[in-house]
Amino acid sequence: MRFKKVYIEITNVCNLSCSFCPGTTRDPAFMSAEDFERVLYSLEGHTRYIYLHVMGEPLLHPDLSRLLDISHSHGFKVNITTNGTLISERQNALLDACALRQVNFSLHSQEMVMGTQTLEKYTGGIFQFTRKALDRGDVFVSYRLWNIGSASAEHFNRYILGSIEKYFGLDYPLWDAFMQKNRITVRDRLFLNKSEVFEWPDDVRGGNDLQAGPAANTGGTEPAVKGFCLGLRNQIAILADGTVVPCCLDNNGTVSLGNIFTQELLHILGTERAGAIYNGFSQGRAVEGLCRHCSYRERFSKKRGEVM
Structure with a gap:
């Protein structure tokens, strides 16, 4: 049996505690590099794309660079979903990884992010990584705003979209496009996705x-x-x-x-x-x-x- 994608949870530990996320009742865990490679051996022939996320924040993993190298050695392409708070610290590990295919930023964690750093610092780190990833030429980046319908969404989303417009020098009103479509191509290999608040x-x-x-x-x-x-x-x-x-x-x-x-x-x-x-x-x-x-x-x- 062959799958379009396989999710591999390299850790179920997260550095945030967002209201929309149920967390997990399982014991905190980080998958070792050795166990990760065992998983990849088992997946050979079943998929080409792996997503290093189920629960937890994958950028917390202390051996992230090694996991990415192992992925490349086995011929897998890696997609990562992150809350973005650690991107400045881990951007070199990601950008140096030949296996990296796509990074998804969950930008709808505003109530927790604002308790750890300013929005300017938060978005600045994400935008800086995005520019470098796009310059690399083979990495996709997706910004996710899966908060439609929440009480504070419109004000926060207008701020995020305005920041994207300004940083990337867009010549069209992103908010208007955002209201009309669920998926927007901001520029080549950079996407913006919206969705309602998801109930796990x-x-x-x-x-x-x-x-x-x-x-x-x-x-x-x-x-x-x-x-x-x-x-x-x-x-x-x-x-x-x-x-x-x-x-x-x-x-x-x-x-x-x-x-x-x-x-x-x-x-x-x-x-x-x-x-x-x-x-x-x-x-x-x-x-x-x-x-x-x-x-x-x-x-x-x-x-x-x-x-x-």
Whole structure:
């Protein structure tokens, strides 16, 4: 089985505690370089693109440069999602990495960022990295504002967009484009993405089935089970302890399919639980408790023209 991308959680530790992020109940962990390479050996032939993020802030990893070098030696292209607070400290490690393909900046952490540094310093570090990354010629950068609908979003977003306009010398009003489109090409290889505030599936406890397996009894509070997802179709995620889950939204490893440090990946993907999830979505059904509570399945279903 081949995937468009595989998420590898190199740490579940973060330097912020944002209101929109559920965090994790798992023990704090950093994946060692040796274990990381074991993961890459297992992924050879299954994907070309790895994303060094599930939970946590990947730029906190003390061996980041080594992980990037290992990725390159195995022929993988690396995508990183970061809150951007450490970019000035780690920009050389990123820019020197041949494996680096894309850096996504989550800019919607304003309430926590403003407690650690000024917005000018924060955006300045990100913009400086962006210019150097674009000058390198083969790195993509994406700015994410996934805060649409929150109380403080408009004022903050206007500031961010105005700063982008000024720094990159844009000759058009970015705000107008931002209001009309969800994805904007600011310039070659630089993108701006917006989305509504996302409610993580583990935040919604309408039933008691989040920990249950396929076709779980939901205790009389049955959530909608129709839906479709790309989990196990174009992606899987591997947590810091080696746990394999269907997608990057399983912050606590609820839908554990196995462990890549003790089992072959093909065996994990061939388990009864994995098959039930895959076949369920093929039939337009969410069979896992976590998936039943996840609003992302509705987004994919709308694209397929299904009625929820």
